[in-house]
Amino acid sequence: MQRINKNVVLAILTATSSLFLLFQLYYFKYYISAKTGPAFSKFKGSFTSQESTQWRVVKNFLSLVSSHNVPVYLVDSLVLGLLDKDLEQLRSSPDSAPSKCQYFCNHADVTTFALLDKIWEHKGSIFRSAEKMGFQWQKYEGRDPRLEGMDNLSGTEIPLHYIFKMASHMIHLVVFYERSGNYLWHGPLRLKRNMDRKFSPFRRLQFGRHAGAYNRVELLLVRADGLKVQIPKDPSQFLKEMPHSKFLECRYKEARSFFQLYPDDISLEGIEFRKKAKSLLHMAASTLETLGIPFWLSSGTCLGWYRQCNIIPYSKDVDIGIFIQDYQPDIIAAFQKAGLALKHKFGKVEDSLELSFLGDDVKLDIFFFYEDDDHMWNGGTQAKSGKKYKYLFPKFTLCWTEFVELKVQVPCETLNYVEANYGKNWDVPLKIWDWKSSPSNVQPNGVWPVDEWDNVIQLY
Structure with a gap:
């Protein structure tokens, strides 16, 4: 029986391993990254520590809404509290590069944004794009109280909340509506019978346990952790309203x-x-x-x-x-x-x-x-x-x-x-x-x- 040359075997094994490694890199680039989205790439030269899942998902979400001209603004109490402490610095040096992730790397499960209903159109294209980026999402509807009255108790279903989920992080998008008393209102988050109750940790959401009322807000564009995001112009005032926002409808x-x-x-x-x-x-x-x-x-x-x-x-x-x-x-x-x-x-x-x-x-x-x-x-x-x-x-x-x-x-x-x-x-x-x-x-x-x-x- 002819003897096998050890060098030939070693060369074959090395070549096979290299080809397998190249295949893995190719698969990750064209399949895995397509599902998780472009925001999972590193933020060039800014953060010394490892990026958090929260930051990457928020970046993906902001890229999604920006590409569809959906003007959202941040209402997350934890992040707003951190931004409020550094507000003067963020205003005076809007383009300064962060040395580390300070605001969107707090390992929270949920980051909360708001949307004023009248300034966007309910287009299905944004949800199709979200799915292509790797987001799962759910919409939560409820009756429109603005149409209810003594002569009409049925109401019309309107979107109240959206939840976008990617990896282990969720974006909670709260829809605000203008009411006749010159204020903004959001409805409660209620699950329908056929909805997945394990989709999100609903009890930990900042908005949704009950309806809420807020004063109108002016918005301010800031750059935080390398991300451009709109926030209430006076975050401290918005944060003061949150614990006392519970709203009761007329019966x-x-x-x-x-x-x-x-x-x-x-x-x-x-x-x-x-x-x-x-x-x-x-x-x-x-x-x-x-x-x-x-x-x-x-x-x-x-x-x-x-x-x-x-x-x-x-x-x-x-x-x-x-x-x-x-x-x-x-x-x-x-x-x-x-x-x-x-x-x-x-x-x-x-x-x-x-x-x-x-x-x-x-x-x-x-x-x-x-x-x-x-x-x-x-x-x-x-x-x-x-x-x-x-x-x-x-x-x-x-x-x-x-x-x-x-x-x-x-x-x-x-x-x-x-x-x-x-x-x-x-x-x-x-x-x-x-x-x-x-x-x-x-x-x-x-x-x-x-x-x-x-x-x-x-x-x-």
Whole structure:
């Protein structure tokens, strides 16, 4: 048997190994890289440490939306917080090359962007391109609340959220819509029955557990980690809004049922009162916004929103609440400057403060709320006797809603709030009302000393 030359065998093995290595390189370049996308290439000479999956996926996503003229902006709280700290530097040196990945390499599972619905077209081409780049994606729809009302409860399905997934990272794209109260709204993320519940860690998403409302934002283009990205011009303000953005829709279905039992007041007097009350509420909101004082719908005005999605025509006033820690001494002067006359001032900042203004024959009552260990309360004063009253409420937080074309706050725990004030029969109209005895949560709170009356009981 002929002997095999060892050198020939070694040469064959070397050549075979080289060919296999070349095949692997070719396969990776033309197949694997096509699926993962061009953003998985290194950022030339900038980062000393290894690039993170997050940075590569974000770069891919920004390349995708840029090529389809889809103007997204960053709303991710973690990244925005980091950018906010370096905002002046990013503005002054926009083209400086980063020495390391500072913002998009924090090993997060999700990076969140936003999109204003009216400035893009729902073209399927972007999703086909996303799939070619290696993205998996899902769309989440919900009813359009802007089309709902007393006469239309069905709504129309609109896109609310998109999630793009590549490798181990996800891009959450939140769709914002303009509402008539001059603000931006996003809907909740709800899974349909046939949707893949394992597609994304939904519980860890910053947006989507509930609907949210935000002020309009101006955008700023910055370069971060070598990526051009739009962010809110004032990131700190946007970040302040996030924890308090929860939004509650008016309950049109329940309101329609209410009016079937108790027909609405469509008299000229009722219509005129609602018109004046709406104008007064808008004026109050504008005045308090100028002062930077948050407020919410209280008492009968809150009941009207929750029960019938409108102002109660026989209430004869507008009621709002303010936490006492937000009180400012110049609040009276601000309302007077807006054209409202001070009707009375009861109590003092330390105890049971209450203000009442009059504008166009409609009264605006401002109740200041105090917090104790297990409840909140506002006070009342009877002018002729000096008797004090206290109205107890379970502790509550504040949510946004839209009421008479105004973005305004209400207690998130609205039912508890309304029941405390009006009892279990809050859904039955009661036109005869005594503020000293009718509320379910009223209790005596002593009497003002006579020598304090000039300060705590002021009538105008």
